[in-house]
Amino acid sequence: MITIEQVSKTYGKKEALSPLSLTISAGECVALCGGNGAGKSTLLKALTTIHTPTTGTIHLNGYAVEEAAYKRQFTYMPDDLIFPAELTAEENITMMANMQGAPVSRVEEVLDIVGLQEVKAQKVKTFSKGMHQRLAFAQSLLSDAPILILDEPTNGLDPYWVAEMQKVIMEEHAKGRTILFTTHLLPIVEKMADRLVFLREGQLFIDKSVAPLLERYSSLDDYLFEQYKKERS
Numbered sequence: 001m002i003t004i005e006q007v008s009k010t011y012g013k014k015e016a017l018s019p020l021s022l023t024i025s026a027g028e029c030v031a032l033c034g035g036n037g038a039g040k041s042t043l044l045k046a047l048t049t050i051h052t053p054t055t056g057t058i059h060l061n062g063y064a065v066e067e068a069a070y071k072r073q074f075t076y077m078p079d080d081l082i083f084p085a086e087l088t089a090e091e092n093i094t095m096m097a098n099m100q101g102a103p104v105s106r107v108e109e110v111l112d113i114v115g116l117q118e119v120k121a122q123k124v125k126t127f128s129k130g131m132h133q134r135l136a137f138a139q140s141l142l143s144d145a146p147i148l149i150l151d152e153p154t155n156g157l158d159p160y161w162v163a164e165m166q167k168v169i170m171e172e173h174a175k176g177r178t179i180l181f182t183t184h185l186l187p188i189v190e191k192m193a194d195r196l197v198f199l200r201e202g203q204l205f206i207d208k209s210v211a212p213l214l215e216r217y218s219s220l221d222d223y224l225f226e227q228y229k230k231e232r233s
């Protein structure tokens with residue numbers, strides 16, 4: 001369970017996130033959407049302790065940020081992960097497994113899941129954008145922490161890998177893990193998410209269950225278009 005209470009973030013004079021409260025139940029799959037600069041990554045960075053919120057509190061499965069158990073509750077795929085370029089894919093993932101306290105046996109499994117087994121001996125500097133992205137996803141699968149936090153996981157992937165990654169995330173969801181991911185692609189939200197949380201200019205704009213919306217609208221695009229129209233009228 002993720003409990004966010006009145007969390008805000010200000011960078012200098014810029015309020016990237018206005019005080020925001022949100023509860024995500026254990027086992028839910030939530031898509032965090034919104035335009036460029038809406039505050040999605042800022043919220044994920046607060047959740048993952050990369051940034052300290054300006055105000056508010058966050059609990060993961062009841063643990064506060066200050067408690068050691070907090071960091072054991074989640075695994076995270078950032079949108080800007082930089083790997084040591086001179087190390088191979090396997091060396092990078094092994095190093096991360098050691099840092100995360102994950103069993104080394106898991107390294108080969110995750111490289112397999114993301115289809116990098118055959119190129120695992122290649123230095124990361126030779127990798128394409130999509131291969132980097134799959135490696136970042138692989139490291140997020142090392143630990144079996146109950147909450148999986150993914151920042152634009154399908155960014156830069158070709159259609160085959162978009163579908164494969166969706167499949168893996170849905171399998172993790174089916175195992176009971178709580179998933180919070182950001183995306184700009186509403187068809188992915190339709191396919192994967194139980195719930196759509198949409199930020200606009202650092203504020204909560206929409207928080208709705210996806211299935212009932214898809215009973216009323218032919219797509220989430222149509223629903224969002226209507227919300228914007230309502231606002232302007």
Ligand SMILES: Nc1ncnc2c1ncn2[C@@H]1O[C@H](COP(=O)(O)OP(=O)(O)OP(=O)(O)O)[C@@H](O)[C@H]1O
Nearest residue numbers: 011012014016034035036037038039040041042043
């Ligand atoms: N380290 C930082 N210093 C100053 N401003 C920042 C910093 N990080 C983000 N911002 C600003 O905070 C706002 C929210 O940014 P954030 O990266 O959270 O948006 P986002 O919703 O993830 O956007 P995108 O879809 O483009 O990735 C933006 O106006 C951005 O310029």
